[in-house]
Amino acid sequence: MIDIxxxxxxxxxxxRRAKVQCVPCFPITPTxxxxxxxxxxxxxxxxxGEFVVLESEHSAASACLGSSMTxxxxxxxxxxxxxxxxxxxxxxxxxxxTPMVMTTVSRCISAPIGLWPDHNDTLAMRDAGWIMFIxxxxxxxxxxxxxxxxxxxxxxxxxxxxxxxxxxVHSYTRTEVDIPEQKLVDKFLPHPELEIRLDVKxxxxxxxxxxxxxxxxxxxxxxxxMLDSFTVIDKVHKEWAxxxxxxxxxxxxxxxxxxxxxxxxIGANATIARAAVDTMREKGKKVGLLRIRLFRPFxxxxxxxxxxxxxxxxVVDQNICPGMGGIxxxxxxxxxYGTKKIISDYVQGLGGNFVSEEDYIEILNDIMKTKADDxxxxx
Amino acid sequence: xxxxxxxxMKKPHLITGxxxxxxxxxxxLGIRLMLIALGKNVIMVNSSGCMTLTAxxxxxxxxxxxxxxxxxxxxxxxxxxxxxLKALKKDKDTHVVVYAGDGATYDIGLQSLSGxxxxxxxxxxxxxNNCQFANTGHQCSSATEQYARTTTTPPxxxxxxxxxxxxxxxxxxxxxxxxTACVSYPFDFIKKLRKAAKVEGSVFIDLxxxxxxxxxxxxxxxxxxxxxxxxxxxxxxxxxxxxxxxISHTPQMTPVRDALKMQGxxxxxxxxxxxxxxxxxVKEWEMITKARFWEAEEY
Numbered sequence: 001m002i003d004i005x006x007x008x009x010x011x012x013x014x015x016r017r018a019k020v021q022c023v024p025c026f027p028i029t030p031t032x033x034x035x036x037x038x039x040x041x042x043x044x045x046x047x048x049g050e051f052v053v054l055e056s057e058h059s060a061a062s063a064c065l066g067s068s069m070t071x072x073x074x075x076x077x078x079x080x081x082x083x084x085x086x087x088x089x090x091x092x093x094x095x096x097x098t099p100m101v102m103t104t105v106s107r108c109i110s111a112p113i114g115l116w117p118d119h120n121d122t123l124a125m126r127d128a129g130w131i132m133f134i135x136x137x138x139x140x141x142x143x144x145x146x147x148x149x150x151x152x153x154x155x156x157x158x159x160x161x162x163x164x165x166x167x168x169v170h171s172y173t174r175t176e177v178d179i180p181e182q183k184l185v186d187k188f189l190p191h192p193e194l195e196i197r198l199d200v201k202x203x204x205x206x207x208x209x210x211x212x213x214x215x216x217x218x219x220x221x222x223x224x225x226m227l228d229s230f231t232v233i234d235k236v237h238k239e240w241a242x243x244x245x246x247x248x249x250x251x252x253x254x255x256x257x258x259x260x261x262x263x264x265x266i267g268a269n270a271t272i273a274r275a276a277v278d279t280m281r282e283k284g285k286k287v288g289l290l291r292i293r294l295f296r297p298f299x300x301x302x303x304x305x306x307x308x309x310x311x312x313x314x315v316v317d318q319n320i321c322p323g324m325g326g327i328x329x330x331x332x333x334x335x336x337y338g339t340k341k342i343i344s345d346y347v348q349g350l351g352g353n354f355v356s357e358e359d360y361i362e363i364l365n366d367i368m369k370t371k372a373d374d375x376x377x378x379x
Numbered sequence: 380x381x382x383x384x385x386x387x388m389k390k391p392h393l394i395t396g397x398x399x400x401x402x403x404x405x406x407x408l409g410i411r412l413m414l415i416a417l418g419k420n421v422i423m424v425n426s427s428g429c430m431t432l433t434a435x436x437x438x439x440x441x442x443x444x445x446x447x448x449x450x451x452x453x454x455x456x457x458x459x460x461x462x463x464l465k466a467l468k469k470d471k472d473t474h475v476v477v478y479a480g481d482g483a484t485y486d487i488g489l490q491s492l493s494g495x496x497x498x499x500x501x502x503x504x505x506x507x508n509n510c511q512f513a514n515t516g517h518q519c520s521s522a523t524e525q526y527a528r529t530t531t532t533p534p535x536x537x538x539x540x541x542x543x544x545x546x547x548x549x550x551x552x553x554x555x556x557x558x559t560a561c562v563s564y565p566f567d568f569i570k571k572l573r574k575a576a577k578v579e580g581s582v583f584i585d586l587x588x589x590x591x592x593x594x595x596x597x598x599x600x601x602x603x604x605x606x607x608x609x610x611x612x613x614x615x616x617x618x619x620x621x622x623x624x625x626i627s628h629t630p631q632m633t634p635v636r637d638a639l640k641m642q643g644x645x646x647x648x649x650x651x652x653x654x655x656x657x658x659x660x661v662k663e664w665e666m667i668t669k670a671r672f673w674e675a676e677e678y
Binding site for chain 1: 424435443444446447448451452472473490508512
């Protein structure tokens with residue numbers, strides 16, 4: 001079914017097609033439309049699951065922990081301060097190995113309070129033990145929510161998944177989207193029964209303290225599951241491509257193969273950067289774009305391979321770690337450690353500050369001239 | 380009544396021995412009583428506190444499903460479990476029970492509890508009240524009695540604030556059934572839980588559960604300490620069904636001095652302070668026995 005819908009509707013449709021059973025939530029701009037949509041479906045009887053608006057994001061995340069521990073398929077969504085309030089509970093959800101999917105709609109963090117997107121909220125969750133997909137298009141959001149459950153509920157993985165979109169740029173922008181048929185999703189996404197769950201017929205003690213080396217073993221298993229998820233995610237991507245024709249990968253490479261200079265970034269602005277690459281290619285400049293779609297686990301090996309022959313790399317960070325710089329930058333440097341490439345950081349678009357095609361052309365021209373690693377602000 | 384406590388006691392215990400609980404621990408007795416009253420169809424939610432350490436990898440004393448989330452979210456984790464059970468159509472014969480300390484209830488967890496009560500979720504929330512943050516080494520909570528010694532309210536001043544009136548607050552917040560109880564009165568507690576099990580909405584029970592290292596009483600005197608709190612009138616036992624208040628035990632009104640003197644945490648109290656507490660207790664009891672419970676300040 002082809003429709004023209006915004007990113008928020010896409011997330012809601014993803015949850016509906018995945019037949020989620022529980023949606024504990026709390027409203028926040030620019031996410032609210034997701035839960036409003038599900039509330040409307042719930043009122044009309046089109047959504048059959050449990051829908052509860054709790055009294056905070058912290059409680060919404062806590063309820064997600066509870067509902068997914070019973071084995072019910074669980075979905076929620078949040079942004080910005082809401083995500084930061086949830087932060088305490090996110091490592092508990094992953095540590096308890098409870099599968100679920102959450103859509104995060106990126107919005108800058110306070111103070112000063114702002115409504116527009118940057119990635120400081122989502123990237124702050126990078127150590128929470130959640131698999132993280134950061135999307136570029138509305139279609140990708142919808143597909144990733146559905147694929148997210150397949151990865152999350154895999155008995156070898158059992159990790160929660162974040163599907164991120166950018167506030168406003170995705171959340172309130174309508175584009176043409178293919179909503180897959182229910183039959184197709186049902187075939188792709190059966191609901192496996194969880195081995196570890198809260199059930200009076202099979203008592204288990206969950207979320208218990210572990211001391212010393214036992215604690216470390218738990219954490220190591222979490223890390224191992226994260227690394228194991230590469231193979232599962234790859235398989236799920238391929239299966240989805242076979243059913244829908246839409247191909248996804250850990251990295252989204254655009255004209256990278258023969259490029260001299262490449263922009264590395266995440267999020268919706270990649271669409272603008274893509275246009276800049278096209279414009280420069282028309283002028284004979286060998287440039288490209290590499291968008292990181294899978295942020296956790298971090299596809300270090302793939303990144304290294306993709307950029308093997310590229311000498312100039314411009315990392316674009318729509319976020320800031322005060323006192324360090326862009327958050328993406330050290331991760332890219334780490335992946336490319338030991339190579340003799342020029343890698344510079346460009347911090348831009350904080351708080352949804354407008355970014356144009358010309359800005360990316362400027363960045364590409366700048367990195368081509370650069371002789372040593374540099375860190376810059378574009379504003 | 381189909382429930383025979385002697386028969387229930389003969390069944391295998393749903394919480395076994397061998398935990399890390401202190402000798403003379405009353406909160407863990409409370410769990411045993413709760414499981415005797417409600418049986419095996421219980422999913423127990425624990426908020427971080429002393430009772431979290433009852434199960435420590437690789438050991439567990441629980442023969443029922445048990446989960447610990449964090450300290451401030453007992454009301455919300457349980458709400459999520461109830462959502463899941465409803466979605467899976469397993470909610471009819473399962474009790475979701477929160478067992479959280481007073482710090483996790485009166486203070487940091489008040490928001491999630493208030494949400495749970497407001498939505499009238501079919502959840503039994505039991506606050507095991509040892510009148511302090513015991514697990515971190517006995518700090519003051521808003522359930523700590525006035526003048527009591529804790530590590531954050533050391534003598535000679537002690538705690539200057541009166542305790543919150545939790546059961547009343549929850550009853551006004553919309554809980555279908557509210558009660559106070561004390562581990563030293565097991566039949567009263569079990570009777571209240573049996574009633575709670577039949578309630579189709581939210582339940583809040585404030586269970587006084589003396590703590591040996593926190594109250595500075597001997598391990599073999601914790602039950603006695605609870606009993607003296609009740610008989611002196613300092614911890615009234617009552618229930619509030621849909622805002623209807625009933626006294627469940629008429630205390631002997633023994634002098635509060637006796638109850639206070641046996642607890643090391645009140646050792647520093649001056650004669651004036653003891654007299655002041657005695658006056659408050661007498662005044663409050665007079666009010667609640669004359670059907671003026673809702674006007675009483677302390678209870």
